[in-house]
Amino acid sequence: MDCVQDPTALPYLLLLRVAPEQSLAFHPNKTEYRIDVPYEQTTVEVRAKALYCNAEARLDDRLGPARPVNYTLGLGFNRISVVVVDIRHAEARVANAYVLSVFRRERASRHGTRYSAVCGLKQSCGQVIYPKEACGLQAEDTEKTWSSVVLRMESLDACRSGYEDGRWLLPCADCANPDSCVWSMARWAPFRCRYPAVSNASLQSCLDGKKLLFLGDSTNRGVMYYVLMRLNGTLGEWHRSHGIALHAQRLNGGRTAAGFAYYPHFWLPPNRRPTLARTLARLADSMPPLDNSASTVLVVGGVQWLNVKQLSSLTTALKSLGLDKAKIIIKTFGSGFHLKAEGGQPMNLRSQEKLGRTNRELVRRAVELGMEVVDTFNMTSARFMDFTQGSCACHFHKVVSDSLTTYRVEGPVNQAYGDILLSRLCQQGKAGPT
Structure with missing residues (x-):
């Protein structure tokens, strides 16, 4: 199929296709499409071509690739944008946008039968x-x-x-x-114990006067928003922050403060990325005054970036900030990066096995240093296909609107390890081996 030289064709696509193949009932004048895929399908390849010869169809935005792109499909809706750009100018100009919504169904569940x-x-x-x-x-x-x-x-x-x-x-x-x-x-x-459920009233009481600092990537941000939702009963605000986000007003009646700092800054060149210590210092400086006691809680972790050496640097950084008595909770690795997607190669099985061994070493060293640990690796890897939207296939939460002004955090896996964190935050006594 060939493009045309007619300038009036500028805003339109010539074709829009997906693989595995599905009928989109494509028409150039139709800009919104939806397809449903089964739980077992975790990726889709999208290709598009502009109708006008001096235009390009680019994926995601005007600077995106003009070639087929493989997307991971989280549970629920996945939004994929195809932008038609005019390439007759030094800087590409957007002429039109098409949206493909891919709905990946939940895992099949059988209800109403006798569970034997x-x-x-x-x-x-x-x-x-x-x-x-x-x-x-x-x-x-x-x-x-x-x-x-x-x-x-x-x-x-x-x-x-x-x-x-x-x-x-x-x-x-x-x-x-x-x-x-x-x-x-x-x-x-x-196998040998249980994590007691923490009621909202108990949570509000045990976090009274606490300052919660979350340092990590989007998976740790998801944990934070689950904690804030449980604390207030609903989520009044949320951001996909890749910097620093503070939540001090109206949190637990103003009696609790929380802040988040994104780390690592993987989108920057290595020589320009702030260190872990520097990121922690910026977060601490942004918070209300912090006490050098267990009333200051630092939750650190993410998908797969944390290493054993950084645990020691955390204690050094806190000491330099006068916060050596703060409570540290390490969130361990999570499942992710196991599917082929734009911008990277998937981890092979040997790398996943190595990740499991590294995770165990991370737990061991954190405990040696007197830190609390919430181990999320086995919880997520056992249900690695239950991820939500995101190219990393590493998110197990999503924020959805409750109303015009409130939100809630969904995702059973994120909820499970979020509840473990709440249990550790509100449980008296030192952590130790069982």
Whole structure:
């Protein structure tokens, strides 16, 4: 199919296609499209071509690539933009924009049947990080019914750390058939203890007078917004901040303050990226006055950037700020970067296995340094296909509008490790091995 020389064709596309192939019922005058894909489809390739010969179809924005692009598909809606630009000028000018909404369905759940099995999931067979351990759904031999497993979990002692070995538990008709399970009822369950639920009233009380500092990438930002939503009952504001964002007003009646600093600044050249210590100092300077006590809480972590050496640099940086008695909580690695997407190569299985070993070393060293740990790696890698929108395939939360002025944070995996963080924030006593 060839382009045309007629300038009136400038705003239009000649073609818009996706792979795996689906019928879009494409027409140049139609600028919005929607397709639905199954849970199992985690990527889509989009290609487009401009109708006018002196125009280009670019993906994402006017500076985006003018070639086929592979996108990861998070659960729910994924918005993909195709921009038609006029290339007759030194700087490309936008002539039109098309929007493709791709809705990826949730994992199939079977409701209304008799659940004859309780199944556990420690790692997915689609991403075997621990070769010596079983993958996929495994029958919980000691449990007869879902109600009995819930009662047993509630009878366990409270966990003394946030890095307990565990698995996802859920009711199924047959552990050999994942589609026979009710995935909406899945619960993260440590083997030997439980994380007590923290009521909103208890949370407001235990965070009274606290200053919460979150340092990390968008996954840590998602944890922060879950904490703020739980603290206030709803989320009054949110930002996809890649700098510093403060939340001091109207938080817990003004009795709690929270701040977030994005790290690392991966979009900058390496020699221009602020150090971890510098980013922490900027965040601390932006907050209301901080006490050198456990009332100042620093939550650090992200997808896969944190390393063992940085743990020691954190303690040094806090000491230089006069905050050596602050409480430090390390959020460990998360699943991500396992799919082919624009701007990078996916991690192979060997790299994922190495990541698992590094994560264990990170936990060990953090505990040695007296830090709290919330281990999110196994929780996310076991459900690595349950990510939400984002090219990294590493987000397990999304912020949705409740009304014109309020929002809520959704995502069962993010909620599960967010609740562990709340449990550690509000649990008395030192962390320690169980």
